[in-house]
Amino acid sequence: MVLVVGSTMVLVVLPIARLVQIVLGEGARDLGEVLTAPGLGTAVLNTIVLAVLVTVIAVPAGTLMALGLRRADLPGRGFWRMAVLLPVVVPEFVLAYSWTQAYGRAGFTGALFGLEWEGVLGFGGVLVVLVVNAVPLAYLLAAVGLAARGEPNLERAARACGAGAATVLRTVTLPLLRPAIAAAAVLVFVLTLGTFAIPQVMGAPAGFTTVTTRIYADLARGSDPFTFIEAVTLALLLVVLAVLVIAPADTVLGPRLRVTRVAEAEGAPIVAARTSASRWMAAGLGCYLLAAVALPLLALVSAALTRAIGIPPSPANWTLDHVTSVLDQRTVEAVGRSLGLAFLAATLLTVLGGCVAVLERRRSGRWVGTLITLTLVLPGSTLAVALLITYGRWFGGTLTLVLLAYLAKLWAFAHRPISGALDRLPPEEMHAARASGASTLTAVRTVALRPLAPALLCAWLVCFVIALHEVTMSSLLYGPGSETLAVVVLNSQELGRIGQTAALSLLLTVLMAVPALLLWMVLRWLRTAHA
Amino acid sequence: MPESVVREVLDVRDLTVEYDGVVALHEASVSVGSGEVLALLGPSGSGKSTLLYAVAGFRPPSAGEVWLHGRLVASAHRVEPPERRDVAVVFQNYALWPHLSVIDTVAYPARRRRVPRAQARREALTILQRLRVAHLADRRPAELSGGEQQRVGLARALARNASLYLFDEPTAHLDTHVRGLFLAELVSRQRASGAGALYATHDAEEALGLADRVALLNAGRIVQVGTPGQVYAEPVDLWAARLTGPASVLVEGDRQLLVRPGWAGLGGDLSGRVSAVWFRGPHSDHLVETARGSLLIREPGPPRCRVDDEVSWSLHRHWALGA
Numbered sequence: 001m002v003l004v005v006g007s008t009m010v011l012v013v014l015p016i017a018r019l020v021q022i023v024l025g026e027g028a029r030d031l032g033e034v035l036t037a038p039g040l041g042t043a044v045l046n047t048i049v050l051a052v053l054v055t056v057i058a059v060p061a062g063t064l065m066a067l068g069l070r071r072a073d074l075p076g077r078g079f080w081r082m083a084v085l086l087p088v089v090v091p092e093f094v095l096a097y098s099w100t101q102a103y104g105r106a107g108f109t110g111a112l113f114g115l116e117w118e119g120v121l122g123f124g125g126v127l128v129v130l131v132v133n134a135v136p137l138a139y140l141l142a143a144v145g146l147a148a149r150g151e152p153n154l155e156r157a158a159r160a161c162g163a164g165a166a167t168v169l170r171t172v173t174l175p176l177l178r179p180a181i182a183a184a185a186v187l188v189f190v191l192t193l194g195t196f197a198i199p200q201v202m203g204a205p206a207g208f209t210t211v212t213t214r215i216y217a218d219l220a221r222g223s224d225p226f227t228f229i230e231a232v233t234l235a236l237l238l239v240v241l242a243v244l245v246i247a248p249a250d251t252v253l254g255p256r257l258r259v260t261r262v263a264e265a266e267g268a269p270i271v272a273a274r275t276s277a278s279r280w281m282a283a284g285l286g287c288y289l290l291a292a293v294a295l296p297l298l299a300l301v302s303a304a305l306t307r308a309i310g311i312p313p314s315p316a317n318w319t320l321d322h323v324t325s326v327l328d329q330r331t332v333e334a335v336g337r338s339l340g341l342a343f344l345a346a347t348l349l350t351v352l353g354g355c356v357a358v359l360e361r362r363r364s365g366r367w368v369g370t371l372i373t374l375t376l377v378l379p380g381s382t383l384a385v386a387l388l389i390t391y392g393r394w395f396g397g398t399l400t401l402v403l404l405a406y407l408a409k410l411w412a413f414a415h416r417p418i419s420g421a422l423d424r425l426p427p428e429e430m431h432a433a434r435a436s437g438a439s440t441l442t443a444v445r446t447v448a449l450r451p452l453a454p455a456l457l458c459a460w461l462v463c464f465v466i467a468l469h470e471v472t473m474s475s476l477l478y479g480p481g482s483e484t485l486a487v488v489v490l491n492s493q494e495l496g497r498i499g500q501t502a503a504l505s506l507l508l509t510v511l512m513a514v515p516a517l518l519l520w521m522v523l524r525w526l527r528t529a530h531a
Numbered sequence: 532m533p534e535s536v537v538r539e540v541l542d543v544r545d546l547t548v549e550y551d552g553v554v555a556l557h558e559a560s561v562s563v564g565s566g567e568v569l570a571l572l573g574p575s576g577s578g579k580s581t582l583l584y585a586v587a588g589f590r591p592p593s594a595g596e597v598w599l600h601g602r603l604v605a606s607a608h609r610v611e612p613p614e615r616r617d618v619a620v621v622f623q624n625y626a627l628w629p630h631l632s633v634i635d636t637v638a639y640p641a642r643r644r645r646v647p648r649a650q651a652r653r654e655a656l657t658i659l660q661r662l663r664v665a666h667l668a669d670r671r672p673a674e675l676s677g678g679e680q681q682r683v684g685l686a687r688a689l690a691r692n693a694s695l696y697l698f699d700e701p702t703a704h705l706d707t708h709v710r711g712l713f714l715a716e717l718v719s720r721q722r723a724s725g726a727g728a729l730y731a732t733h734d735a736e737e738a739l740g741l742a743d744r745v746a747l748l749n750a751g752r753i754v755q756v757g758t759p760g761q762v763y764a765e766p767v768d769l770w771a772a773r774l775t776g777p778a779s780v781l782v783e784g785d786r787q788l789l790v791r792p793g794w795a796g797l798g799g800d801l802s803g804r805v806s807a808v809w810f811r812g813p814h815s816d817h818l819v820e821t822a823r824g825s826l827l828i829r830e831p832g833p834p835r836c837r838v839d840d841e842v843s844w845s846l847h848r849h850w851a852l853g854a
Contacts, residue, residue, distance in 0.1 A: 153624060154628055156622075157628075160614075171639075175630045
């Protein structure tokens with residue numbers, strides 16, 4: 001209890017309070033000037049427009065995917081279900097950078113087919129890659145919604161009442177999915193507000209700014225107190241925007257989101273169908289993934305291996321120079337720091353997440369669970385700035401501050417799976433253990449720990465994977481000697497070293513792929529354990 | 532076609548259904564006439580639901596044919612979707628839509644026939660009144676008891692005005708006392724409409740009591756079809772005998788004789804020893820060890836003897852089981 005309350009104070013409450021205090025206190029007299037600074041209005045508008053468009057495009061796309069991938073007659077369904085999640089495994093930074101290398105000027109498709117898309121740097125590119133990045137999340141939430149509420153017999157009953165496939169979708173499936181779709185929309189909107197890596201890599205070079213990239217630029221310029229106040233103000237503005245969307249959504253959807261029914265195993269065919277539609281669907285999915293993920297990653301490999309930009313990526317021009325040149329002391333140290341930091345953060349987070357999950361089941365501890373869930377909407381930039389102004393005096397530029405930021409940002413990610421597993425644990429099992437003579441601790445150890453183990457592992461891996469490629473907060477908080485690998489990649493990109501950046505990006509991706517693969521296996525284990 | 536040619540509402544011919552490479556139903560043939568109830572009796576996993584789902588259009592057959600009113604609706608080559616088949620389904624887990632009120636649920640089939648909303652609701656209310664659940668019209672499924680949910684499920688099926696009803700263990704989740712009421716209602720409504728029905732159940736008493744004919748299913752195969760009296764008194768083998776009710780087997784030479792509890796009585800010229808006695812209320816069951824095997828004898832009233840008593844008994848009737 002003390003640990004949890006203390007941690008929430010240190011990690012969330014105090015920093016946000018300090019943020020508000022600075023903006024309304026020291027920053028108050030500059031507030032008017034800050035809000036009318038040139039370019040700031042554009043950045044805010046860009047951020048809102050992006051968030052709206054990404055939500056409007058990605059959520060229906062993800063929902064359609066979830067509906068399509070439920071068809072039993074889809075060729076290679078198991079493979080597609082995994083493949084559509086691929087963009088999540090690729091770090092946002094790498095996804096953005098690989099797109100610039102694939103479709104940009106003098107890029108991969110340019111060298112091979114003469115196809116170039118100038119707009120890949122700027123609004124268009126940022127929008128498309130943000131959508132690609134958000135679709136898997138929307139898909140996941142819709143798929144979970146389908147599994148929880150879209151029981152096959154509900155749709156069969158509608159068919160047997162005379163409704164055709166389209167009518168069933170309109171009158172039964174989509175109404176059942178409404179809470180999941182709304183939740184996906186809220187989450188995608190808020191995450192897009194706080195996204196940093198993609199607009200930084202694809203927007204900044206073309207002069208396209210968002211709130212997060214402006215915060216980064218403000219803090220990078222450093223000493224000027226005015227830009228500092230501007231960064232702090234923008235950090236607060238992001239939260240305000242997020243809360244403006246969340247608050248009404250939660251009052252409207254909250255009660256419905258909390259009502260879920262567990263249904264029979266997903267994937268049973270709804271009705272007998274033999275159409276070619278599913279083959280077309282598989283082909284469409286394949287093309288999408290090829291263009292959105294496979295080709296950009298290939299371009300990244302090509303950029304890492306090709307001697308110089310502009311020359312054709314043929315074997316004669318291949319070299320390992322870029323790869324060897326980035327594997328220097330600085331990179332190796334950064335990799336070590338990233339792994340160590342992610343390991344420490346994931347371990348501490350699993351403990352903290354577990355504590356909150358247990359605590360929120362008591363009447364007095366319920367608020368902690370709510371507070372932690374709310375941190376999900378705190379943009380990384382906001383948290384980083386808040387932590388910086390609160391603890392910067394003592395820990396500025398150290399790994400400790402970066403670790404604190406990870407803990408604050410990822411707490412909710414650790415809490416959710418553990419809390420969910422506790423929900424599914426039948427209380428009778430614990431009662432039976434107690435009635436058989438076990439003490440509370442023994443009952444937990446012998447009865448509860450085994451069913452909880454996959455969820456704990458899942459929480460640990462989720463935190464590890466996210467911490468490993470985190471760049472929004474790391475890039476604002478690092479100092480000399482505390483760069484993580486993600487920061488090294490970002491710096492390399494800013495210096496315009498294409499080959500090296502591509503090589504580093506691949507390194508980061510490979511580093512991510514291993515724990516991500518483990519995570520996927522754990523999730524499969526979880527699913528089969530339930531069936 | 533003239534009515535004399537097509538007497539059957541449903542005709543299933545040599546139907547085979549595979550699911551994930553496993554044969555769930557093997558060359559099943561059954562038919563249902565107008566106004567007739569055919570019970571599908573078998574343990575769980577025997578293929579009852581698979582047969583229902585293939586008739587409804589939820590599962591494609593890999594071989595065989597399904598004919599509804601003389602129209603081919605399913606074969607290995609063509610599958611009519613459920614909405615174009617003249618069937619109504621009542622599900623084991625009710626399958627009520629959580630986002631629709633009771634009245635909108637029951638109005639749903641009429642709405643699909645493009646009946647205007649107000650009229651569809653009026654028709655729905657009439658059906659709900661007939662089933663005595665009109666007071667639930669504005670509730671959501673989550674606010675109903677199991678018995679109420681299943682009545683709403685039945686009302687929805689009746690609103691379909693189908694000529695074939697498919698019941699998938701509709702009473703499996705109901706309490707015993709609700710069950711009897713529901714069954715009586717179900718059969719009277721369905722018969723009044725003149726429609727045929729396929730009724731899947733694993734409960735022998737239910738099947739024998741409600742059906743005109745019973746089909747016994749074992750591991751995806753139909754092993755016997757007959758009237759309730761036939762399948763009870765003349766089962767094709769020991770498995771069928773055990774499925775349809777309490778069965779004792781006496782050995783006579785190389786023959787096995789089925790003896791139902793009422794087919795033997797206490798008192799007579801044969802002897803045995805009582806090994807167990809159960810008082811069942813209206814009657815009592817006595818398990819008697821005889822030279823030819825153990826025998827269950829049912830007598831009205833309280834038990835006539837105690838365990839370990841030597842008793843005499845007689846055999847009134849028996850049925851020689853097939854090999």
